Amino acid sequence: MKKIISSICILFLLYSCNWFSPKDSKEKKSNENLEQELMQDNTKKMKRVFFELPSPIEISLLIKKSGFHYQEDLLNNVDNLPGYSTSVSRAIALGVYCADLSYASLNEQYQTSIEYINVARNLAESLGVLRTVDQDKIQLLEDNVTNKELIVDIISEIYMESSEQLREQDRYKLSSLMLIGGWIESMYLATQSIQSTDKSNELLIQRVLEQKLSLESIKRVLEDNKADPVISPIYNNILDLEKLFNESIKSNPDDDDFYAKIDFVSFDKLVRKISDIRDYLIH
Amino acid sequence: MKYSMIVVLFILILGTNNSYSQCRSFAKEICKPKLENYAHDGNYNGVVLNVGEQVELHKAFFGGQKYRMVVCPEEQLPPVHFKVMNSDLVVLFDNKDEGYIGQYDFELQKSTTLIISMEFVKMGEDINPSVSGCVALLFGMKL
Numbered sequence: 428m429k430k431i432i433s434s435i436c437i438l439f440l441l442y443s444c445n446w447f448s449p450k451d452s453k454e455k456k457s458n459e460n461l462e463q464e465l466m467q468d469n470t471k472k473m474k475r476v477f478f479e480l481p482s483p484i485e486i487s488l489l490i491k492k493s494g495f496h497y498q499e500d501l502l503n504n505v506d507n508l509p510g511y512s513t514s515v516s517r518a519i520a521l522g523v524y525c526a527d528l529s530y531a532s533l534n535e536q537y538q539t540s541i542e543y544i545n546v547a548r549n550l551a552e553s554l555g556v557l558r559t560v561d562q563d564k565i566q567l568l569e570d571n572v573t574n575k576e577l578i579v580d581i582i583s584e585i586y587m588e589s590s591e592q593l594r595e596q597d598r599y600k601l602s603s604l605m606l607i608g609g610w611i612e613s614m615y616l617a618t619q620s621i622q623s624t625d626k627s628n629e630l631l632i633q634r635v636l637e638q639k640l641s642l643e644s645i646k647r648v649l650e651d652n653k654a655d656p657v658i659s660p661i662y663n664n665i666l667d668l669e670k671l672f673n674e675s676i677k678s679n680p681d682d683d684d685f686y687a688k689i690d691f692v693s694f695d696k697l698v699r700k701i702s703d704i705r706d707y708l709i710h
Numbered sequence: 711m712k713y714s715m716i717v718v719l720f721i722l723i724l725g726t727n728n729s730y731s732q733c734r735s736f737a738k739e740i741c742k743p744k745l746e747n748y749a750h751d752g753n754y755n756g757v758v759l760n761v762g763e764q765v766e767l768h769k770a771f772f773g774g775q776k777y778r779m780v781v782c783p784e785e786q787l788p789p790v791h792f793k794v795m796n797s798d799l800v801v802l803f804d805n806k807d808e809g810y811i812g813q814y815d816f817e818l819q820k821s822t823t824l825i826i827s828m829e830f831v832k833m834g835e836d837i838n839p840s841v842s843g844c845v846a847l848l849f850g851m852k853l
Contacts, residue, residue, distance in 0.1 A: 473762065479769040482752040488851060489772055525752075533853070579749045579853065584738070586752035595730045637821040640770035 478644035483526035486613035493630040497534035502527040518601035521550045522608025532578040559588040615705040618698040639672040671697040737846035741782035748778040748850025755847040764829040772821045776852035784843040792828040
């Protein structure tokens with residue numbers, strides 16, 4: 428029996444180098460079948476498909492460029508940090524604080540940025556994510572706290588290292604929650620200052636509604652775990668959000684009058700829904 | 711016997727995860743600098759690509775924003791053939807037309823979802839079918 432178990436372990440070891448955890452669209456084939464496939468006319472290919480959400484950095488940049496004025500009181504307060512005691516709440520909070528950090532840094536709020544960098548790094552470490560940022564960069568930042576490009580670079584490293592190390596540790600649920608937390612917080616920051624009747628908000632409203640494009644990626648990120656009791660309510664909220672996005676955009680998108688294209692009753696519901704989801708995530 | 715089984719399992723887990731973390735390190739140290747003055751968006755797309763295999767990434771891009779996309783295979787790998795298509799599968803860019811260049815700078819007039827497909831360049835029948843390695847795809851934005 429022990430010999431059989433040892434043999435199985437050795438066989439798995441030999442095949443482990445070719446294992447790959449992200450979604451495969453087809454099952455792995457033996458080397459013999461792969462050779463046969465390569466010899467054919469290549470009409471069928473092994474294909475893997477990935478979907479990507481816009482990062483908090485990207486959405487914050489879109490917000491900034493639409494002329495949106497910074498509001499410090501919209502950020503998730505760092506005083507909430509001690510309340511995030513489970514790995515689930517920490518993963519969500521990490522995404523949320525990364526979004527706040529992106530928003531603050533692109534609006535050149537350097538002291539807030541430094542504070543939120545430390546919060547994000549500590550949260551990441553508490554989740555077992557190691558060395559999110561090279562120490563050289565932290566040293567550089569300490570010597571030059573007003574270097575926006577460096578701060579954005581640091582944020583991108585924290586975000587990338589955190590989401591990927593969680594995936595590599597087979598903690599896909601936590602990685603997904605982090606991404607969703609970041610997206611919802613970014614949308615919250617974008618929507619909270621919109622006065623829908625104010626024509627100067629036209630570009631920002633447009634940017635918010637364009638985020639409908641991200642919903643397909645969000646559903647894909649959550650789909651594998653949608654039966655999970657933590658993910659399920661979030662997934663259902665995203666489906667509700669999708670309906671509100673659809674209702675907010677009237678049937679004639681080519682109308683030259685921007686405001687004629689928008690159903691502002693539905694848009695206001697969309698803004699409230701985003702706020703509700705955000706409150707659910709951070710509390 | 712029990713301890714040797716534990717060692718085998720430990721090596722198994724380490725071996726699997728090590729290739730993923732090496733790919734991530736490769737993306738960060740070798741690929742990310744190719745973004746130059748485009749700020750990395752924080753997303754990581756690194757795959758272990760096999761010969762004959764195709765990878766597709768679906769991503770939303772926003773009108774009026776300047777982007778750079780870099781595709782970096784590890785040094786020992788064949789060049790990567792990539793195409794950028796819209797959701798109707800109309801090809802907007804094919805790096806085959808640019809000598810399999812590893813980057814693409816673009817700006818869209820209107821926000822839309824694009825599909826980026828990647829595979830190794832077919833080098834003829836003598837290509838080793840067991841060739842595989844890390845290919846990183848990163849995006850940067852002009853601040």
